Amino acid sequence: MSSIFVRPRSRGHQLLRTARRKTEGNQPSLVVLGAGTAGARRTLMFLQRMSELSEIGRIQSAIFYDCNEITVNYVQSFLRKLLGRSKHGTGVQILFPTYVPLPNGFMRDPRLFEEYEGPLERDMDNLVAQIIGQSERCAQTPEAIIEFMGFAGHSVLGGRLHRKLRGAFPGTVMLPILMLPHDHVTEEWTRRYIWEQYEDLLEGSECLLTAQSSSHFGEDDLRLATGLAGVEVADFDEEGRTGSPLAAACLRLSTSSGGWLGMATVKRKMQVMRKFEWLRMPPWWRQYAAVGEEEELANSVGHAIWSTLDPPAQMAEGVNDLRHVPQEVVVSLPVHPDALEPLATSAAEALDRSNLFGQFPNMDVAFNTARFVEGMSSEPYMHITRVYPVQGEVAPVIEILHPDNSPDRRSARLAHETGFGTYYHLEAFSAEEPFIPPDGPEEEWTQHVRYI
Numbered sequence: 001m002s003s004i005f006v007r008p009r010s011r012g013h014q015l016l017r018t019a020r021r022k023t024e025g026n027q028p029s030l031v032v033l034g035a036g037t038a039g040a041r042r043t044l045m046f047l048q049r050m051s052e053l054s055e056i057g058r059i060q061s062a063i064f065y066d067c068n069e070i071t072v073n074y075v076q077s078f079l080r081k082l083l084g085r086s087k088h089g090t091g092v093q094i095l096f097p098t099y100v101p102l103p104n105g106f107m108r109d110p111r112l113f114e115e116y117e118g119p120l121e122r123d124m125d126n127l128v129a130q131i132i133g134q135s136e137r138c139a140q141t142p143e144a145i146i147e148f149m150g151f152a153g154h155s156v157l158g159g160r161l162h163r164k165l166r167g168a169f170p171g172t173v174m175l176p177i178l179m180l181p182h183d184h185v186t187e188e189w190t191r192r193y194i195w196e197q198y199e200d201l202l203e204g205s206e207c208l209l210t211a212q213s214s215s216h217f218g219e220d221d222l223r224l225a226t227g228l229a230g231v232e233v234a235d236f237d238e239e240g241r242t243g244s245p246l247a248a249a250c251l252r253l254s255t256s257s258g259g260w261l262g263m264a265t266v267k268r269k270m271q272v273m274r275k276f277e278w279l280r281m282p283p284w285w286r287q288y289a290a291v292g293e294e295e296e297l298a299n300s301v302g303h304a305i306w307s308t309l310d311p312p313a314q315m316a317e318g319v320n321d322l323r324h325v326p327q328e329v330v331v332s333l334p335v336h337p338d339a340l341e342p343l344a345t346s347a348a349e350a351l352d353r354s355n356l357f358g359q360f361p362n363m364d365v366a367f368n369t370a371r372f373v374e375g376m377s378s379e380p381y382m383h384i385t386r387v388y389p390v391q392g393e394v395a396p397v398i399e400i401l402h403p404d405n406s407p408d409r410r411s412a413r414l415a416h417e418t419g420f421g422t423y424y425h426l427e428a429f430s431a432e433e434p435f436i437p438p439d440g441p442e443e444e445w446t447q448h449v450r451y452i
């Protein structure tokens with residue numbers, strides 16, 4: 001792993017400065033949790049990306065919390081293949097639920113677990129105890145806990161696990177990543193029940209929002225995993241302190257966020273200037289594209305960074321960022337480590353010429369070497385990820401929670417804090433009109449909703 005960091009000098013952006021960072025010898029300081037089937041799959045993709053960066057050793061524990069036998073079997077066979085050939089993954093503690101009341105999960109019903117609540121709670125406590133045990137064995141409190149969550153059968157259980165982990169590691173940066181619902185039944189549950197649960201369970205968290213794509217969700221999961229792994233190995237920290245860069249990035253962005261974070265990703269095929277150069281030196285057992293003297297690649301990196309501002313690059317549509325706030329950009333390139341610094345320098349110059357740092361004075365750009373597996377393709381790709389804070393009303397959430405309200409009736413209040421714990425999105429329109437469930441008293445609403 002090699003990583004380079006670019007920041008406009010003294011934030012006055014007159015001169016660019018690059019710095020090479022040492023990334024070897026990092027402590028295992030991450031915990032990853034996936035709740036539900038989609039969460040477990042996203043966790044798996046993240047492990048795969050970390051393994052491709054030879055950095056899976058940074059993960060202490062990975063928890064695949066899906067009470068579903070198919071998922072558990074799938075994850076186990078995937079991990080046998082992934083970690084079987086990884087020299088770095090032997091230290092990762094992999095955890096599954098040991099109590100699975102229904103072999104196929106909770107069938108999108110976020111309250112179905114209630115019948116089995118007691119044993120589920122004990123099982124979760126047991127999982128948390130094992131996570132604590134592993135962090136003691138590593139002699140390292142986790143610096144960041146990444147939590148992949150959603151709005152289906154495992155949502156409330158995921159929230160409760162979050163609570164338990166929050167209690168176990170009060171100083172740790174927690175990053176819940178929420179996949180917003182896409183189908184009517186799940187949206188209805190979100191409106192009626194889950195959002196309010198999360199207001200309580202995820203109180204005070206900065207949550208990264210992603211949408212659920214209707215068809216190619218595997219592709220989206222990989223985009224997300226690539227971005228997160230890229231941020232985790234990038235070193236944004238000017239002082240060069242060790243630790244989890246992801247945790248550092250979350251802390252920096254949270255100063256400008258109202259409770260939400262957004263991510264944008266761009267993937268571009270790289271133009272190879274010279275013929276491929278095959279390297280087989282450990283840990284660089286993968287092949288890298290050779291980079292020539294030409295300016296073209298630096299310019300295309302610059303264009304790709306600009307493209308992260310376009311709507312299709314956003315992981316959740318309608319989640320918009322602000323210009324002056326801190327933002328972190330990671331560029332992962334399949335080049336030889338020696339080629340990285342000259343390339344980063346000329347890309348940074350190209351960005352400076354296009355006035356990127358003039359428009360975004362608080363944007364950091366980190367470059368790292370990465371040769372990710374791109375399915376069957378052996379073409380080299382660059383991956384650009386931008387993470388940004390979001391303030392105020394979150395449009396895709398309003399669309400789910402208040403579907404009957406036209407955009408022009410939206411509250412003019414510009415609340416800075418709208419994250420979980422503020423109840424803002426539940427009450428966003430109550431100033432004009434109190435939100436009354438159309439079916440009458442609260443207790444009765446369950447009778448009027450039919451679930452398939």
Ligand SMILES: Nc1nc2c(ncn2[C@@H]2O[C@H](COP(=O)(O)OP(=O)(O)OP(=O)(O)O)[C@@H](O)[C@H]2O)c(=O)[nH]1
Pocket residue numbers: 035036037038039041042066104105106107108109150151152153154155179183212217218220221
């Ligand atoms: N992004 C993504 N979405 C998925 C994946 N698998 C299923 N989904 C979708 O995610 C939504 C929620 O389903 P699950 O993740 O199965 O929900 P769950 O929390 O496991 O809850 P139950 O299945 O009801 O126990 C559904 O709309 C699925 O279509 C996946 O691998 N990735």
Ligand SMILES: [Mg+2]
Pocket residue numbers: 036037038068105106153
């Ligand atoms: Mg499921």
